[in-house]
Amino acid sequence: RYPCFPTDLVSPVKSFLSILNSLAVRCPGKGCHEEVLLGKYCHHLSIHKEVEDKDGYVYVNKGGRPRQHLLSLTRRAQKHRLRELKLQVKAFAEKEEGGDVKSVCLTLFLLALRARNEHRQADELEAMMQGKGSGLSPAVCLAIRVNTFLSCSQYHKMYRTVKAIT
Known part of the structure; x- marks a missing residue:
């Protein structure tokens, strides 16, 4: 009886979604009983997730094999x-240190060593970072090389020293 054109109709899907997104939902998060529109619920949850991430990293093993220690893994697994x-x-590093990832990691490692009172190891690492070498005298280095039957390049690979010219 009434002439109806397709342009006069609103898509039922659009109207359904707009009604659905305008529903108020109570947040199930701990200590948060805020009512949030369903359309903005994902954003609200992501705010909770950011707060959780700032609180600290907690790994939960959900069954299966226990995790191996990091140092016992292959490089790929690490x-x-x-x-x-x-x-x-x-x-x-990109934001604060101009992209110098290596110095950030070495500094973190130094801080971890010093926090565990491993100052000698930290001092050796600092000396290596500043290019002062391993702290062993050349005579000791030569003795190690001779006693272990290593060539100059093999010794350098193992102990990361400056290659001696022989």
């Missing part, structure tokens, strides 16, 4: 497990 941390360190 890289995979530390991927998230690596990205965070890289972002920090």
